[in-house]
Amino acid sequence: MxxxxxxxxxxxxxxxxxxxxxxxxxxxxxxxxxxxxxxxxxxxxxxxxxxxxxxxxxxxxxxxxxxxxxxxxxxxxxxxxxxxxxxxxxxxxxxxxxxxxxxxxxxxxxxxxxxxxxxxxxxxxxxxxxxxxxxxxxxxxxxxxxxxxxDAARVAMFDEMRAIVDDRSLQIADARAPGRFTGEEAEPRPGMRAGHMPGARNVPVMSLSENGYLKDLDGLRTTLQAAGIDLAKPVVTTCGSGVTAAVITLALESLGTSGHKLYDGSWSEWGSRDDTPVEAGPAGAPNA
The missing domain is CATH 3.40.250.10 (Rhodanese-like domain)
Incomplete structure (x- = not known):
């Protein structure tokens, strides 16, 4: 077990x-x-x-x-x-x-x-x-x-997140629902573009639990790896406003990984600006 x-x-x-x-x-x-x-x-x-x-x-x-x-x-x-x-x-x-x-x-x-x-x-x-x-x-x-x-090292703010997207120094795991990640569904907050950050992988928050109970370690590992996350490399987590991103953070810490961050502004910040790159559709080439 x-x-x-x-x-x-x-x-x-x-x-x-x-x-x-x-x-x-x-x-x-x-x-x-x-x-x-x-x-x-x-x-x-x-x-x-x-x-x-x-x-x-x-x-x-x-x-x-x-x-x-x-x-x-x-x-x-x-x-x-x-x-x-x-x-x-x-x-x-x-x-x-x-x-x-x-x-x-x-x-x-x-x-x-x-x-x-x-x-x-x-x-x-x-x-x-x-x-x-x-x-x-x-x-x-x-x-x-x-x-x-x-511990400020656990948080990614906008300038650092922009650098992460540009140089792919960390993997990006996005907890939003698949339709929001691909851009097929509109964002719930007005004035926000649809899609995701270049290089991001989608780990929908609900995929990490069953009936409100966090999956066991094998289940968490399988879910993250199936989403394209390499558990040997650091990750920055994100979502709509920085709340459900923490479920991915919880899963990563549960598995003993280290070096990850949570992007506090998340899509509320990234998607509302006009100077940030946005992609639509499923995840593309692997990030970090």
Whole structure:
């Protein structure tokens, strides 16, 4: 039997450890408009006991016009400290359907120096369906001090991404749906060109999980390799706004790869400019 990612925890484990000291549970749900779900309203109605809500539209760079732009370490510290989360806590992050938006917050915590961070396998929808404990009670929060240790090497910003596309120094893995990647479907955000970055490979976010549960290591390896990703070489991950790209990052780290980055601006930045190269159709020649 293939091993599971070391960065996920199973629902049974979390159910048995809800009262552990030093455990922080984070609801990181966020939805596209087309999904017709309100993450905050759902959290207020029901969440895992003790969970705090991490608003991915609020914990951002307030000076950026891009959606979900990565906050500075100081801004992250302010928000997360108010949630009562310490960098030394065991942090378990979940979203509604599982393996959709929780990995973005998992990546952010690790980027800011937290080491014991996990994603709940299966998400909250499966947690509820199994009849596990839920509550509408707001958690009791004791503000603390989350002191970040920011690792800038894990992030690709625009100028670096432009160089990566030009010199093919890293492989590019795009988590958007196939129709958006090929340009056959319009982007959901207005004013954005369709297609993908030259040399990119398509790894649709849903291809890495089954029913909200992250594939085992053999399944992740097979999926990434089938998409044309060479696991012996570094990768930069991207998507629509930098959120689901983190699911690919989670898969790569689960397999023990190193040297990869996440392009924070993603297609919201690249596709909205008129000075960036864009290709349509399926992936072409291999990148890096």
């Amino acid at each position: 293939s091993k599971q990612s070391p960065y996920v925890v199973q629902p049974d484990w979390l159910a048995d450890h809800l009262d552990d000291p030093g455990l922080s549970i984070v609801d990181a749900s966020w939805y596209l408009p087309a999904q017709g779900r309100d993450a905050r309203a759902e959290y207020d109605a029901a969440h895992i006991p003790g969970a705090v809500f991490f608003d991915q539209d609020l914990v951002i760079d307030p000076d950026s016009s891009l959606p979900h732009a990565l906050p500075s370490p100081l801004v992250f510290e302010q928000h997360v400290s108010a949630m009562g989360i310490s960098r030394d806590d065991t942090i378990v992050i979940y979203d509604g359907p599982g393996m959709f938006t929780a990995p973005r917050v998992w990546w952010m915590f690790r980027l800011m120096g937290a080491e014991t961070v996990f994603v709940l396998d299966g998400g909250f929808d499966n947690w509820k369906a199994a009849g596990r404990a839920i509550t509408a009670e707001p958690p009791r929060i004791a503000p603390t001090a989350f002191v970040p240790h920011y």
